[in-house]
Amino acid sequence: MSRYDVRYLPRSTALGPALLLAAALASCTSVLEPTSATAGHVFDRYVALGNSLTAGFQSAGINDSTQRESYAAILADSLGTDFSQPLLQAPGCPPPVTNIFTGEVVGGASAPPCALRDPNLPAVLNDVAVPGAEVLDPLTNLSDSSSANLLTTLFLGGRTQLQAARDADPTFVSVWIGNDDVLNAALNGDTALITPLGDFTARYAALGDSLAALPHLEGAVLVGVADVRYVPNLSLGVAWWQAKQQNQLPPTLGVNDDCGPSSLGGVGETARVPFAYGFGYLMALAQQGQSVELDCVNDPSVLDPAEVDAVGRAVAAYNGVVHQVAKAHGWVYVDPNPLLYSELQKGDVPPFPHTSGQQAVDEPFGPLFSKDGVHPSLTGHRLVAGDILQAILSKYGAGQATP
Amino acid sequence: MTAIRLLPRSVLRWAVSRHRRSFLLGALVLWCVSPTAGRAQGFGVYEQGTCAMAMAGATVASPCDDGSALFFNPAATGARRGLTLSAGAAGIVAVGRFTANRTGAETDMNRKLLPVPHAYAVYGLGDRFGLGVGFYMPFGLETAWPRSSDAAFVSYDARLHSFYLQPTASARLTDRVSIGAGLTVVFSTVQLNQLLDLSTQQVPAGLGAPAGTLMGQLGVPFHTAFADAHLSAGTATGVGGNFGVRVRVTDRVDAGARYLTRVKLTYHGTASFAPVPTGLVLPAGNPYGVPAGTPMDAVLQAAGIFQGPLAAQGVQTTITMPDQLALGIGVRPTDRLHLEGDYYWTHWSLFGRLPIEFQGGAGTETRVEDYRNTSGVRLGGQLELTDRVRARVGYAFNQGAAPDQSVTPLLPEGQRNQFAAGIGWTPTSRLDLAFGYDFLLQVRRRGRVRDPLPGQLPDTGLNSGQFSFVGHLFSATATVHLQ
DSSP: OOHHHHHHHHHHHHHHHHHHHHHHHHHTOOSOOOOOOTTOGGGSSEEEEESHHHHTOBTTBOOHHHHHTSHHHHHHHHHTOOOOOOOBOTTOSSOOEEETTTTEETTOTTOOSOOOBOSSOOSSOSBOOOTTOOTTTTTOSOSTTOOOOHHHHHHHTTOOHHHHHHHHOOSEEEEEOOTHHHHHHHHHTOGGGSOOHHHHHHHHHHHHHHHHTSTTOOEEEEEOOOOGGGSTTEEEHHHHHHHHHTTOSOTTEEEOGGGSOGGGTOOTTTOEEEHHHIIIIIIHHHHTTOOEEEOTTTOTTSBOHHHHHHHHHHHHHHHHHHHHHHHHHTOEEEOSHHHHHHHHHHTOSOSSOOOSHHHHHHOTTOTTBOTTSSSBOHHHHHHHHHHHHHHHHHHHOOSOOOO | OOOOOOOOHHHHHHHHHHHHHHHHHHHHHHHHHHHHHHHHSSSOOSOSOHHHHHTTTOOSSSOOTTSTHHHHOGGGTTOSSEEEEEEEEEEEEEEEEEEETTTOOEEEOOOOEEEEEEEEEEEEETTTEEEEEEEEOTTOEEEEOOTTSGGGGTOSEEEEEEEEEEEEEEEEOSSSEEEEEEEEEEEEEEEEEEEEEGGGOBOOSSSSSOTTOBGGGGTOOTTOEEEEEEEEEEEEEEEEEEEEEEEEOSSSEEEEEEEEOOOEEEEEEEEEEEEOOOOOEEOTTOTTOOOTTEEHHHHHHHTTTTTTTTSOEEEEEEEEOOOEEEEEEEEOSSSSEEEEEEEEEEOGGGOSEEEEEETTSOOEEEEEOOOOOEEEEEEEEEEESSSSEEEEEEEEEEOOOSOGGGOBTTBOOOOEEEEEEEEEEEEETTEEEEEEEEEEEEEEEEEOSSOOOTTOOOOGGGOOEEEEEEEEEEEEEEEEEEO
């Protein structure tokens, strides 16, 4: 090699590394990183289990709009984490009612009873809740006691909630289930439908153990059973009695004095009348001219004081179980009932549905409940989400949440 | 609640026809894209000779003296008097990964060594004419992903082998200008294995569901495998040309150009299908009307889909490989140093819409790829350390041809940087040995592991993660010069 060659070589090699370095740096530029929740990495992959409340059922129906108003969706948004739901196309499956008294639904009379899922499926589901699910259902869809229904298949496709949750590999889960273990009893006035405490305890414990076994789970919140005695779908017997006294009911609809206040020897301040029975059955018959009478003690469809007490005791016992499971696993427990009782105190939950004017159409059960008087409205979901958010951030929060 | 009846056989037969088409469409992406990807992007780049590979393929103006001029610039064929025989092979190790955006889960490609042979025989007639024939594989591709991964729904084992046979003649028109032309005869085979996703299959109206309803709308979860599809295609052949011109501008500067014509290839394939258990067990109230506890597989089996509808089906497509233009300038600042810079342009936009004809009466489907024309730059150098030893380095950059919505496990393609080095050794006056290494570093790129739904166009909204890819290429060539 000549001297010229030796001098030339360093110039060339000086340019080379610079060029290569620039190219290498360009190659290493990341265009996408795995998502992370703004409220902390524990929430990176959030999965919600539950029933109609978590699924986003409102006004006796469910569609993509109501699903997005679920407290779980609101919570995920606040936590800054992705949340995919098994969205149902409009008008829904079934379509929500737009007027609880006339039965009109979203989409009108021509609306199909079930519009099925949105065809653009998410790769994983974060919301694996199924309307109607009881505490047994996340564990199995195939038991004789299972509450599986069409939405179980449409949402999960033959998986259980737990299996679908595993597929999402959650770092954080919320569970709000157990309401339907007692709600059906309340809505039907039949306490025999309450899931026995022993069964509830065993199933909830099994659910907790299964969740604890999820490989990357870092945290969880268990939400207690709502005190279903106080949902506005169950109106007070005394409200019916007062309506009768004020001639607000058809003449053919009688109300027994046992629905009156205790000061007059009645049990109406305790007895509860399901909407479907009071309005859907008795009122309908009365409006057809048939004489009927509401009885708050002897009518099997009405929750008499003993039955109301049984429902209340079941709720309390269930919540003892839920609290215990949360404690055993070191998870957060949220009791939703102080919030409910507080709103009751404020008078935002009417003891008797609004039956006239625009309010009867828009908010027959007040601002906190949807048009079925059981499931929260968007306002109600926001309140619940706020409660849960506060509780979980106090234990797990490490970043920015948006209340 | 809607009562949706059990799917009748005719419906599932129809649905399975869709499966077949979806699968074959996926396979044809491999057919259509990968060979050409190998030319300018892809996995099989620059392995047509170890000397050239070590200089990142920057040899259009001054091809290596190992016969690889047949490919890089036919005008230089037979530049050396007498017979030159050359043979070698490269081994490619591809290291790829898909990182799911949502979960951060990483899926690594299965690593394998892909051999890419090459061989040339050229003869210089006096100092004006040259003849030669070359055998090389510019388009060798094998990608393999775990069968349990989401990528498997696009492809879990894809193999493409392309063999090029190129007889070539060259002539030196003046002391400074040479031209050459070669006839490229292409033989290509392909094999693809893929899982089929039940959720994306359509069911028609009349079942209690609206027309066009997908199985996923009835609740079948995303990426539910129900069939393992295998496709193998016989040899497709095509003919094209490779033309070159080389100009000795000065004693120390060469210029060259090469034009590779487009090649029409017709592939004939057959697909076979094997059932895969879905693992789904239907609860009560299901839309199929079957009792609780019925496996989804039983519903599918009862429809007899693996007896009739999923029998072998032929398919055919004709693909035009893109033409490619390469321009290069080589300089020799000293007697021992050679430097070259090349520019490559590839007519990728030919791959916009790909019509696929099915031979079972399923009609014609069109696959949307929307590839873009690409440019690439290659820089290479060779320094004669001694009379018998030469050191080579190279760097290449290629644009990505695939648009953002077409990056999949089948070919997770994108912008690439390549860093190459090698050594040439002449142990005797008649023997040259070359060894080279090329490190391929692809810019990480978002991509998808799912195809668009029937009737929909690919969309970046389907991208759910990030592909990273590097390749290690090792090559060795032995060349014998006989007078």
